[in-house]
Amino acid sequence: MFIVVLGLTVAALLFMKQRGYFVPETVLALLRQHPTIAPVLFVSVYAIMVFALLPTLPMNLAAGFLWGTYLGTLYTVIGATLGALLAFLTARYLLRDHVLRLARGRTRNWLATELAGPGWKTVAFTRVNPIFPFGPVNWLFGVSAIRVCPYFWATFVFVAPPAMFIAAIGASVGSLVLAGETRALVVNVMTASAVVTAIAFGAPLLRKHLSRHS
Numbered sequence: 001m002f003i004v005v006l007g008l009t010v011a012a013l014l015f016m017k018q019r020g021y022f023v024p025e026t027v028l029a030l031l032r033q034h035p036t037i038a039p040v041l042f043v044s045v046y047a048i049m050v051f052a053l054l055p056t057l058p059m060n061l062a063a064g065f066l067w068g069t070y071l072g073t074l075y076t077v078i079g080a081t082l083g084a085l086l087a088f089l090t091a092r093y094l095l096r097d098h099v100l101r102l103a104r105g106r107t108r109n110w111l112a113t114e115l116a117g118p119g120w121k122t123v124a125f126t127r128v129n130p131i132f133p134f135g136p137v138n139w140l141f142g143v144s145a146i147r148v149c150p151y152f153w154a155t156f157v158f159v160a161p162p163a164m165f166i167a168a169i170g171a172s173v174g175s176l177v178l179a180g181e182t183r184a185l186v187v188n189v190m191t192a193s194a195v196v197t198a199i200a201f202g203a204p205l206l207r208k209h210l211s212r213h214s
Contacts, residue, residue: 031066038066041064043079050083051090053135060163064170072167074158080163081156084138088151091142099143120154127158134159
């Protein structure tokens with residue numbers, strides 16, 4: 001029964017996406033029309049987009065534009081964490097076999113190895129490093145051995161730095177928040193930060209991997 005409901009939900013989300021309800025400009029107009037409940041609407045839409053593997057960068061920028069750096073970051077983090085938790089729980093308790101079939105052998109082995117110890121460190125690493133796609137990683141963590149509590153708080157804490165960075169850009173560029181030039185700027189800067197993060201966090205992991213196989 002639940003699979004039927006989930007299938008209908010996914011179909012509804014795809015229909016809404018096709019009709020443009022998840023287009024940033026549409027969401028932004030909706031939020032402006034309902035300022036009182038705008039934060040709740042934003043968090044809900046953001047969580048759904050994370051769960052449905054839709055791109056959320058424009059939403060993060062819009063949060064900074066609408067509410068400033070700090071409130072924009074807070075609403076983004078709440079929405080991202082709720083969406084990540086929903087995907088995690090769905091993968092773990094409802095669609096585990098399907099996710100495992102989609103996950104390749106190397107990915108599953110990497111998760112099993114890295115999450116054998118303090119799993120929150122791996123979650124934290126993927127949250128601060130834009131190289132890892134936020135949406136798909138949530139589903140993969142759901143079929144790993146990490147417990148819900150460490151996954152939840154590591155996501156909530158470590159998704160905040162990149163969210164604040166993007167919200168700050170959204171707050172500073174004003175009406176250009178949804179322009180293609182702004183998106184390109186964010187992508188370039190985030191790529192550079194990903195390289196730095198990979199070097200900083202990846203070196204210890206690489207040494208650990210080499211020592212384990214030496």
